[in-house]
Amino acid sequence: xxxxxxxxxxxxxxxxxxxxLDRSEAKAIYLSDKGGNIIAQRSESHYANEExxxxxxxxxxxxxxxxxxxxxxxxxxxxxxxxGNSSVYMQSLENEMLMxxxxxxxxxxxxxxxxSTEAGSTLERLLKDEDQSNQGMPALGMEFTIDATAQPFRxxx
Amino acid sequence: MAFINFARREIAFxxxxxxxxxxxxxxxxxxxxxxxxxxxxxxxxxxxxxxDRTLFFDFLPLKSDVIKGFIxxxxxxxxxxxxxxxxxxxxxxxxxxxxxxxxxxxxxxxEENLESFSNLETNLQMQNDTLADxxxxxxxxxxxLPSVAPAHYMDFLLNNKDVRMPVVEAxxxxxxxxxxTLNIMSKMVMAHFMKQNNLSSxxxxxxxxxxSER
Numbered sequence: 001x002x003x004x005x006x007x008x009x010x011x012x013x014x015x016x017x018x019x020x021l022d023r024s025e026a027k028a029i030y031l032s033d034k035g036g037n038i039i040a041q042r043s044e045s046h047y048a049n050e051e052x053x054x055x056x057x058x059x060x061x062x063x064x065x066x067x068x069x070x071x072x073x074x075x076x077x078x079x080x081x082x083x084g085n086s087s088v089y090m091q092s093l094e095n096e097m098l099m100x101x102x103x104x105x106x107x108x109x110x111x112x113x114x115x116s117t118e119a120g121s122t123l124e125r126l127l128k129d130e131d132q133s134n135q136g137m138p139a140l141g142m143e144f145t146i147d148a149t150a151q152p153f154r155x156x157x
Numbered sequence: 158m159a160f161i162n163f164a165r166r167e168i169a170f171x172x173x174x175x176x177x178x179x180x181x182x183x184x185x186x187x188x189x190x191x192x193x194x195x196x197x198x199x200x201x202x203x204x205x206x207x208x209d210r211t212l213f214f215d216f217l218p219l220k221s222d223v224i225k226g227f228i229x230x231x232x233x234x235x236x237x238x239x240x241x242x243x244x245x246x247x248x249x250x251x252x253x254x255x256x257x258x259x260x261x262x263x264x265x266x267x268e269e270n271l272e273s274f275s276n277l278e279t280n281l282q283m284q285n286d287t288l289a290d291x292x293x294x295x296x297x298x299x300x301x302l303p304s305v306a307p308a309h310y311m312d313f314l315l316n317n318k319d320v321r322m323p324v325v326e327a328x329x330x331x332x333x334x335x336x337x338t339l340n341i342m343s344k345m346v347m348a349h350f351m352k353q354n355n356l357s358s359x360x361x362x363x364x365x366x367x368x369s370e371r
Contacts, residue, residue, distance in 0.1 A: 003160045010164035035252030036216075036232065037160040037169045051218040052202045055232065059213060062248055144351060145225045152221040152229070152343040153336060156194045 005039060009130045013040035016119050016126070024115045026103035027086070030054055031123065034062060034096040047102070057100045061090045078116075080109055091116050094124045158252045159350050161227075169230040170346045171252055175277050176259035177269035178210070178238030181298040181329040185259065186217045186233055188335045197221060212237060214249045224347065231343055238273070247280050255346035256293040257338055259329075260315060262305040267314060274315055292345035294323040296338045301328045 017029045021042050028043035028050075036055035047053060065075045078091040089101040089112045099120060101112050160169040174182040183203065190201040197220050204213035215235040220228050236246040258277065260270045281287055297311050308326055316322055323341055327334025 003158060005160075005162045005164060007164045010162065033158070033160060033252065035158065035160075035171050037171075037252075039160070039162070049200045049202075051230075051232070052200055052216055055216045055218075055234075056202065056204075059248060062251070063213075063245070066244055144227070146344075146347055146351070147223050147225060150223055151336075151340045152223040152231070152347075153189075153197065153219060153339055154194055155192050155336065 003033065003037075003039075006130070009126065010040060012126050013123065014042060016122050017042040020101065020112075020115045020119045024101070024103065024111045025107040026101050026112055028102040030057075030100045031093075032058055032098050032100065034058060034098065039097070043102075045102075053102075054100065057088070057090055058098055061092065061098055062096075078113065080113075082109070089113060089116060091120055093120055093127070095127055097123070097127060099123065159254055159346075165228075166226060167228045167230055168224060168350075169232065170254040170343075170350070171232045171234065172255045172257065172342055172346060173249055173253045174233065174235045174257045174259055175246075175250075175273065176238065176298075177261055177266065177273040178240075180238060180259045180261040180266070180270075180273075181327075182235040182238065182259050183215050184329040185257070185296075185298075185327075185335050185338065186215050186235060188329055188332045189219070189233070189339060190217055192332055192336070193219065210237070210239060212242070213245055221343070223343070229343075229347070231346075233339075240276075243276065243280070246276075247283065250280055250286075251284060253286070253291065254350070255342050256288075256291060257296055257342050258293060258315070259296045259298050260311055262297050262299045262308075262311065262326075263302055264304050264306045267306060267311070270311070271314060288318075289320075292342070292349045294325065294338065294342055294345065296325045296327050296329075296334060298327045298329050298334075300326045300333075301331070 013031060017040055021029050027045040028047060030038050031040040032038050032054045036058035038054045061079055064079055068076045081088045086102060086104045091099045093099060099116055101116055103112050174185055176182050186201060190198060199218035202216045217233040219231045223229055234249050236249045258274060278288060295315055297308055312324055325334045325338045329335055
């Protein structure tokens with residue numbers, strides 16, 4: 001199984017995420033899959049370890065789904081972690097996608113939640129449309145070539 | 158599930174280091190983080206208890222240019238070895254593209270190795286995966302210790318299937334076998350990706366495409 005993102009979908013997702021970022025005055029927004037892969041992102045502030053952030057967010061969010069089950073819920077739709085200066089808001093989407101919003105005191109949780117929820121349904125529709133139209137890699141006519149002479153990873157020199 | 162982003166020319170794979178408690182999964186990632194070209198790695202995130210036991214997972218993102226025209230991203234995860242964290246292991250296994258099973262070579266750890274391997278199979282079944290459909294290899298770690306089981310004995314215990322998977326003998330604390338494991342696993346994952354999606358794979362070395370039959 002593979003998730004393949006086209007240029008068109010990438011542009012559409014970026015547009016939706018940028019809208020949330022602008023309206024909520026958040027610092028960064030990431031869309032990731034349940035494995036923590038960043039699928040799309042927009043940010044005002046640069047965070048050095050975005051992949052680590054996304055992996056941790058996906059892990060912690062989906063761990064709370066088990067907690068939800070223990071109290072008789074099917075799952076939590078959103079999780080909010082409030083810090084002194086920076087906070088994060090996480091919201092689940094269909095197909096086990098996750099939206100992660102990083103914001104600070106210039107914004108507030110209510111705004112972030114409002115615009116994230118609105119954007120969530122648009123993102124779900126875009127991803128669903130792509131899922132239905134995606135006929136697999138061969139249909140995209142791509143060929144990949146692995147450099148067989150090279151090791152993927154090397155010691156530092 | 159591999160993830161490919163045509164807009165960014167990126168392909169992402171997830172590799173999980175699995176095995177019993179204290180077998181050296183985290184040590185593998187630490188050695189890679191320490192010894193690899195810094196331009197090809199991100200930060201190593203470790204979620205450990207005060208006793209340095211993995212609580213949630215360890216995570217190390219790597220990138221390579223081995224697929225021409227694309228940045229290949231490999232996300233390395235470990236699972237917690239302690240049994241009480243089995244739910245966490247299931248979470249980490251989601252969307253996995255390849256598994257490194259790290260076995261502890263000490264004789265008195267064989268039962269734990271078998272338990273962990275069986276637990277891996279069970280957890281994969283629960284997400285409708287199976288080892289028969291996933292690239293994986295076995296790393297026999299701690300080969301420097303005095304009371305180790307012969308490699309062929311461990312091979313008999315853990316690799317006694319219709320299709321024999323690659324084995325790497327390692328001393329992870331000294332970095333021995335760590336890069337070999339990583340490179341073989343990475344190539345296996347890419348070869349699987351190519352094969353699964355009927356893509357060009359003529360340049361993939363044979364030894365990482367198909368495991369030798371017993």
